[in-house]
Amino acid sequence: MTTATASLPLQMPAPFLDGLRLILGEAGLLADPDELLVYECDGFTIAKNAPDVVVFPTTTEQVAAIVKLCNQYQIPFVPRGAGTSLAGGCLPVGGGVMITLTRMRKIVEVNLRDRYAIVEPGVVNVHLTNHLKGTGYHYAPDPSSQGACTIGGNFATNSGGPHTLKYGVTVNHVLGAEMVMPDGAIVEIGGPVEDSPGYDLTGLFVGHEGTFGICTKVIVRLTRDPAAYRTMLGVFNSVQDATQTISNIIGAGIVPAALELMDQGIIEALEAAFHFGFPLDAAAVLLIEVDGLEVAVDEEARKIIDICRETGAREVRSANTAKERLLLWKCRKQAFGAIGRLSPSYCTQDGVVPRTKLPEILDFITAVGERHGLRIVNVFHAGDGNIHPILLFDERNAEQVKRVLIASDEILNKCIDLGGSVTGEHGIGVEKINFMSKLFAPHDLAVMAKVRAAFNTGQLCSPQKMLPTAGACGMEHIERKAPGRHAAM
Amino acid sequence: MTSNTTDVTHPAAGPPPVGSEIDYEKFLSCVHCGLCTAACPTYLETGDENNSPRGRIYLMRSVVDGRQQLSPKVASHLDLCLDCRACETACPSGVQYGRLIEPFRASQRQAAAKAGKPANTDWFHRFILYGLFPFASRMRWALAPMKLLQQLGLDRLLDSLGLTRLLPERLQRMQRLLPRLVPGGPALPEFLPAIGPKRARVALFTGCVADAVFRHTHWASARVLQHNGCDVIIPREQACCGAIHYHSGADRPALDLARTNASVFDAAEVDAVIVNVAGCGAMLKDYGHIAHELEPQNRHLHERLNRFAGKMKDISEFLGQLGIIPPTGKIPLRAVYQDACHLNHAQKIREQPRDLLAQIPGLEVIPIAEADICCGAAGS
Numbered sequence: 001m002t003t004a005t006a007s008l009p010l011q012m013p014a015p016f017l018d019g020l021r022l023i024l025g026e027a028g029l030l031a032d033p034d035e036l037l038v039y040e041c042d043g044f045t046i047a048k049n050a051p052d053v054v055v056f057p058t059t060t061e062q063v064a065a066i067v068k069l070c071n072q073y074q075i076p077f078v079p080r081g082a083g084t085s086l087a088g089g090c091l092p093v094g095g096g097v098m099i100t101l102t103r104m105r106k107i108v109e110v111n112l113r114d115r116y117a118i119v120e121p122g123v124v125n126v127h128l129t130n131h132l133k134g135t136g137y138h139y140a141p142d143p144s145s146q147g148a149c150t151i152g153g154n155f156a157t158n159s160g161g162p163h164t165l166k167y168g169v170t171v172n173h174v175l176g177a178e179m180v181m182p183d184g185a186i187v188e189i190g191g192p193v194e195d196s197p198g199y200d201l202t203g204l205f206v207g208h209e210g211t212f213g214i215c216t217k218v219i220v221r222l223t224r225d226p227a228a229y230r231t232m233l234g235v236f237n238s239v240q241d242a243t244q245t246i247s248n249i250i251g252a253g254i255v256p257a258a259l260e261l262m263d264q265g266i267i268e269a270l271e272a273a274f275h276f277g278f279p280l281d282a283a284a285v286l287l288i289e290v291d292g293l294e295v296a297v298d299e300e301a302r303k304i305i306d307i308c309r310e311t312g313a314r315e316v317r318s319a320n321t322a323k324e325r326l327l328l329w330k331c332r333k334q335a336f337g338a339i340g341r342l343s344p345s346y347c348t349q350d351g352v353v354p355r356t357k358l359p360e361i362l363d364f365i366t367a368v369g370e371r372h373g374l375r376i377v378n379v380f381h382a383g384d385g386n387i388h389p390i391l392l393f394d395e396r397n398a399e400q401v402k403r404v405l406i407a408s409d410e411i412l413n414k415c416i417d418l419g420g421s422v423t424g425e426h427g428i429g430v431e432k433i434n435f436m437s438k439l440f441a442p443h444d445l446a447v448m449a450k451v452r453a454a455f456n457t458g459q460l461c462s463p464q465k466m467l468p469t470a471g472a473c474g475m476e477h478i479e480r481k482a483p484g485r486h487a488a489m
Numbered sequence: 490m491t492s493n494t495t496d497v498t499h500p501a502a503g504p505p506p507v508g509s510e511i512d513y514e515k516f517l518s519c520v521h522c523g524l525c526t527a528a529c530p531t532y533l534e535t536g537d538e539n540n541s542p543r544g545r546i547y548l549m550r551s552v553v554d555g556r557q558q559l560s561p562k563v564a565s566h567l568d569l570c571l572d573c574r575a576c577e578t579a580c581p582s583g584v585q586y587g588r589l590i591e592p593f594r595a596s597q598r599q600a601a602a603k604a605g606k607p608a609n610t611d612w613f614h615r616f617i618l619y620g621l622f623p624f625a626s627r628m629r630w631a632l633a634p635m636k637l638l639q640q641l642g643l644d645r646l647l648d649s650l651g652l653t654r655l656l657p658e659r660l661q662r663m664q665r666l667l668p669r670l671v672p673g674g675p676a677l678p679e680f681l682p683a684i685g686p687k688r689a690r691v692a693l694f695t696g697c698v699a700d701a702v703f704r705h706t707h708w709a710s711a712r713v714l715q716h717n718g719c720d721v722i723i724p725r726e727q728a729c730c731g732a733i734h735y736h737s738g739a740d741r742p743a744l745d746l747a748r749t750n751a752s753v754f755d756a757a758e759v760d761a762v763i764v765n766v767a768g769c770g771a772m773l774k775d776y777g778h779i780a781h782e783l784e785p786q787n788r789h790l791h792e793r794l795n796r797f798a799g800k801m802k803d804i805s806e807f808l809g810q811l812g813i814i815p816p817t818g819k820i821p822l823r824a825v826y827q828d829a830c831h832l833n834h835a836q837k838i839r840e841q842p843r844d845l846l847a848q849i850p851g852l853e854v855i856p857i858a859e860a861d862i863c864c865g866a867a868g869s
Contacts, residue, residue, distance in 0.1 A: 034560045035566075037547065037557060039538060042523070056536055056537070083523050083526075102538075103536040122536065124527045126527070273583075340520055341583055344514075344517060345520075
């Protein structure tokens with residue numbers, strides 16, 4: 001995409017708009033430029049482009065009719081949920097129609113005996129959790145944005161969250177879906193019954209980032225609430241000791257429900273925001289949670305405490321009440337916002353390394369920070385090696401911003417060198433499209449392109465996302481002037 | 490495609506855009522993460538991001554940046570904000586949304602006034618909103634006929650005959666929203682002594698509409714305070730908190746009322762000033778900030794109002810801190826508690842009212858879904 005073509009608004013033919021109005025009614029769409037501006041970006045605010053029309057379907061049939069109309073007039077379209085994505089996944093590259101699914105928010109069915117729920121894509125993640133409260137079941141994936149992000153968006157980006165270490169990411173909790181395909185056909189994949197024969201299309205479609213069509217229903221697995229939790233806080237005098245502890249815990253065959261690392265910079269910010277009582281002189285803390293049967297968790301907790309002490313923890317605290325546990329988790333989940341109190345701007349990166357390489361990548365991050373004169377702090381899902389270095393800066397300092405961009409790229413390249421990848425959970429979107437050719441060999445990418453082409457033959461459904469196209473595409477032509485100011489993971 | 494988040498292109502000529510005087514840092518504190526969206530009642534209802542806190546901040550900022558005009562469509566999305574402040578509770582970055590939308594609205598009205606289209610000088614604003622509501626005694630007189638009609642059941646008769654439709658639309662709506670008026674009892678005296686050992690000396694803020702419509706609640710509040718060992722002072726000269734004025738863009742009269750209240754309650758020399766209305770409490774606690782915003786040079790006023798605001802306590806907050814003497818009377822009922830937005834979100838008081846209710850013998854409080862979502866009244 002070039003700057004020139006992108007700045008030209010697409011001409012929406014009048015009959016096309018009339019057709020949309022016929023499907024949705026006047027209240028079902030926005031076409032006034034004044035009202036389109038807020039849709040020009042998601043949580044990734046570097047790249048912006050307003051759609052030409054925003055539509056709010058309420059039924060699968062409406063979505064199918066919109067998609068067919070788009071095909072008839074050759075207008076591109078892209079889905080959007082709550083717009084909390086952090087990689088530009090809902091950026092309408094090249095304009096067109098934005099299919100916003102926030103009015104499709106019914107919980108269609110909850111079947112506790114068979115342990116599934118059927119929800120519309122606009123259901124907010126935490127609303128499902130709240131709906132299930134008291135039943136003894138929950139929906140396990142809990143991204144830190146769960147208070148706002150939608151299940152449809154989780155499906156499209158294969159979202160993770162702190163509890164993915166033990167419970168797995170979204171793909172492990174989706175049994176099936178209803179999709180409106182890029183040509184407007186309504187298709188059902190998977191289903192509430194486990195192990196359906198044929199290709200595992202559900203597994204393929206989770207994480208499609210909108211490139212296989214528009215998801216209109218998701219069948220999710222429900223997970224039994226653990227009978228008991230033990231939540232601990234290990235306090236360390238060095239980051240090295242803390243990362244070594246992570247390896248040792250997993251090495252001992254224990255899979256905690258969550259295992260999160262926060263370094264000194266984050267501790268300082270959190271203490272300012274929530275006054276939990278974190279030791280300000282600690283180099284790192286580990287937030288460790290085990291869950292399961294009452295009889296088992298104490299045993300596991302004791303083992304973890306021993307391991308922490310062996311690797312040099314100066315102190316291991318336990319959350320004694322449910323309130324203390326909730327406050328600890330609030331600290332973790334709102335860590336990024338707390339950083340906003342210390343620095344006018346910040347950029348969060350999302351990379352993955354094998355767990356055993358955590359000490360190495362953290363050393364590297366420290367060195368990068370020193371080399372570029374930047375302050376970098378860390379809070380991340382340590383258990384699965386998913387790092388989130390946060391680079392602090394002031395967006396009004398152009399020279400500093402440039403250094404942030406270079407430092408970010410160096411860190412992500414190092415993740416690849418260490419055998420990891422450039423996104424753990426935020427997705428590729430438009431932000432990381434340039435890294436795809438570094439991550440994958442041309443043949444690998446060609447297979448992915450073929451898979452996409454099998455479902456998405458034209459150029460209309462979520463164009464220029466996820467896979468680089470030959471020649472010009474995605475971010476190559478956008479001069480990056482500012483790093484993203486990401487808030488939540 | 491723009492690739493810079495900080496493009497600021499002010500129009501070359503003409504008056505500065507609406508909202509220009511707002512501290513720009515306050516806009517920058519929003520990192521556009523969207524975690525506020527699902528907390529916003531108007532977004533939950535419409536699913537339209539123009540009606541979300543993040544969207545409204547984006548709209549305001551785009552107007553300030555000169556990226557777009559404050560068109561009727563843009564204004565309608567800002568108007569739809571209920572000012573419930575649920576977004577502030579949800580925001581991890583500590584964005585002070587109320588301190589963006591309120592000054593923006595004030596700026597909007599000033600711009601309209603300068604352009605010869607003042608929004609708050611019509612009959613409704615002059616006679617009802619500013620001339621009647623802020624004065625408890627006038628309110629009581631004005632409501633007397635309604636009270637009589639309600640007691641005789643004639644209000645329903647007039648309704649069923651369609652006679653209320655002869656009223657202007659705004660008054661019709663007010664008539665429909667009017668609660669059953671119950672006898673509030675006589676005016677509270679200026680002093681009510683502590684019962685039992687004295688533990689504190691407090692003043693009670695009685696307000697305007699509340700004193701006319703909910704005086705029985707003031708009596709109840711005073712009784713609870715007395716029984717918990719508080720001397721209760723009820724200064725006669727106290728005034729409306731000014732929220733009615735401030736939220737409709739009449740910020741100067743609001744500041745005058747703040748001055749009056751600060752001096753009246755300062756003179757009472759109390760440990761705390763107790764308020765039992767969430768909206769008033771949120772306003773009273775914000776006096777320092779309002780002074781700073783309207784008279785940034787006047788440090789003396791800023792400090793004085795800040796000191797006063799520091800003494801303001803919601804009754805549940807105060808009793809929670811004091812530690813109540815548990816009531817002994819039984820109330821064998823099942824009940825639910827719906828948070829008041831200006832208590833939960835603006836004042837961050839969530840647990841205290843629940844804790845108080847939990848101490849009433851026999852009362853069973855059942856948690857409900859969306860207890861923290863605005864009822865929709867937006868303080869009206």
